[in-house]
Amino acid sequence: MKLTDEEQQVLDGAEGKARAHAMDLLVRYGKALGAETLVNTNNVCGGFVGALPGRRDLLPQISDGEKRDMDAVYSLLNLDSDVRLEIPKTKAMTYRLIDAMDPDKAEVQGVSAQTRQIVKDVNRFCQKIGVNTCNTCTPYQIGNVPVFGEHCAWMESSAVVYINSVLGARSNVEGAHSASAAALVGKIPYWGYHTPEKRRGTHRVVVEYEVDSMLDWGLMGYWVGERIKTEVPVLTGISTTPTPEKLKHFGAAAASSGGIEMYHIVGVTPEARDTADAFGGNPQQDALVFGRRELEEAYGYFSTASDPNVDFVVIGCPHASLVQVKQVAELLDGKRLSPGTDLWVFTPKALKSMADRIGYTEKIEKAGGHVMSDSCAALSKVSPDNVRVAATDSAKQAHYLPATMKFPTWLGSTGQCVEAALTGRWSGGLS
Amino acid sequence: MSRPTILTGRSVVDGFAEGEALVTSQEISGFGGTDAATGQIIEVHHELYGRSFKDKVLVFPGAKGSSGWASHFQSARVHGTAPAAMIFNIMTTKMALGAIVTRVPAVTDLDQDPIRIIRTGDWVKVDGTRGVVEITPKPV
Structure with a gap:
């Protein structure tokens, strides 16, 4: 050197x-x-x-x-x-x-x-x-x-x-x-x-399914990571501007199933004003198509749980945004968790202090849940006692929990996860 | 007994080691994919699920998953469960740093695809300093 x-x-x-x-x-x-x-x-x-x-x-x-x-x-x-x-x-x-x-x-x-x-x-x-x-x-x-x-x-x-x-x-x-x-x-x-060269797109992914929920984005990320491994996917066909949470879940999943460190979404991310900009002169490999079938295929990777009785619900992987904390607080407002089920929401301490001030934390904790910082279930290996079955709204967390904590884990939307925490039973899945 | 096959590539970590090959066509995760205390692959869907790389010459495409990859393989070294050597195809930061802190001979950029040439159970000598790999096929 x-x-x-x-x-x-x-x-x-x-x-x-x-x-x-x-x-x-x-x-x-x-x-x-x-x-x-x-x-x-x-x-x-x-x-x-x-x-x-x-x-x-x-x-x-x-x-x-x-x-x-x-x-x-x-x-x-x-x-x-x-x-x-x-x-x-x-x-x-x-x-x-x-x-x-x-x-x-x-x-x-x-x-x-x-x-x-x-x-x-x-x-x-x-x-x-x-x-x-x-x-x-x-x-x-x-x-x-x-x-x-x-x-x-x-x-x-x-x-x-x-x-x-x-x-x-x-x-x-x-x-x-x-x-x-x-x-x-x-x-x-x-x-x-x-280096500019490495940041250029290598594979086009034509998105034909109307990806909308955070779950859709997480599953698409997981599928893209499985296919494209360590290269640079270029997504076309995204018609609505995704929220930061959706992009957070997409990238986290793509980096877990594969090793995606960079992606482009044409018309959304800053180095992809158009398709040519995203590829930067790189030859375009054969395009992959992501449709409803691929979404279902991705959901099929998460089949570690079969028992519908859920003891532990994990939200906030990567750490939840204020929007996500708010969503959970609203879904739990005035309700009580099932006595045998815990719900932990992980968010950065700085956002937790805002959630405290706004009252989100109180709503979640009154229902029996917890808002936590600094840690996460899969990485810090923290959980309630005697968990048999977990549920999460994060493809990344659902990828890691069965391996690091040996918990069979359901994957669903945030709403489905909160519902499981309220009833103690999993009734979620792809809509 | 077949004659050894020689592959030539680039040095990643210097040193010499030999051992039985453990080959996979799938990338390997550190954190959440392997157990540093035993050297076992614990990723549920991995084709090597349940197998240990301890003292093996690990032949694989490269690293994937969490950025804790190097820490995980350093832990394996301290626990005495690390592979004897690493042969891989895809260079990433996880892979480069992981090989360095595992402190075992490592080579990449070989002139033929090691995943196709080497079979699990073959005896493999890895000269990390010169970037040379010598393969003696497992007796049939």
Whole structure:
């Protein structure tokens, strides 16, 4: 890789061992990718330190001889260094993605004392090194809205596909180590979706079905991800402007079933003023058609549940917008959940405080539900006790819950999910 | 015993390893797709569902799914359940970073499609430094 003098100096240790290690990791990563240079970034979103299940299991195995503190944990889990490094303040503006629990709901979430302690330690460490603990998978919903063309280094596939496609920002899906390294040195390899070439469409998807509900958009995303894997779909035939929620669900699903990091919707997304603009001179592969049959095919992927008795309803994957919280509040207003069924709505803390102020939270909680932040069922692995069957309005969550929590999971519209929470029984499906 | 087949490609992570091949034509997820504690594939619809990649030469198209891919494979390394080596076709950031933190020899851009040439059970030597793969077919 060709480094600037400044980058070479950091690599040689001019700014200390941690930044030298971070630069070395980025250089090895860039070489592996086939990148030639690094690019500056001042917008990093990452998963910081191993509070999440699976990662926190590794904590006792970190042995350093001298100290087993957060610097040592960060060195291994976030920078892949066997040696404990003194972690300096982040150089780039840096935001934390999802955490292991909601501190205000730790009891309800059934979080152990040990995990609560880890979460506290991690948050204190984030303060120390200057990581903004937004603790959401949707930073773009709470004020981190990159401008068109901005080079970012974000983790969280659903967030990256959103900012690339909907906002025109430039990021690859980073991992914990590359995001953490980028935070320390303000650089990321110039490769992939940072380059204009990679952002061009590769496959046309002709949408012949009138996709309307959030469920439709989620299913279409899941189907597109299955088919187009890691390339760049161009959707044509969308006649109404989708809401941010629909695009959030579409991208999250496409990034879960496949590895879609960028898509174009002709006439909607900013790099697709028309079909030619979206393809940017790329040859157009044979077009795929998405119709009612494909919608049904996509729904057929979600057949993990057969028992209609639902104990647990999950809303808010990716984290719910205020519109979604409002919808749930209105559907629950004045009603009571079935005694054997829990309903948890996940939304960023900043939106939760608005929901509190407007009264949405009260409506949901009076009905017996919970509005939670900072966490999510599948990733934080939090749930009520003894869940046998779950239901969700998110294709992404329905993709992960059977794998990470072993819950057979129904997928339906938000209305169907709330209905299941009120009756304790699933009666949803494709309309 | 058939003669070994040689494939040549590009180095992703340096080093040498050998082992039995585990081949899939489907991308692999980290978080939610594999269990780092056992090395097993847990994605319900995956053709390798229930199989473990521990100590195998994993031959696959590439990475998919959550951005926790590299963390997940780093966890597998710490747990001792990582593959012995990785051979893949599609370069992504998940794949590049994942291979680096798994710290096993890894190659890509091979001159023939490894998913078609290599069969599960074949003995495969991976020279990650030179980007060379040597395949000895499993005796029939």
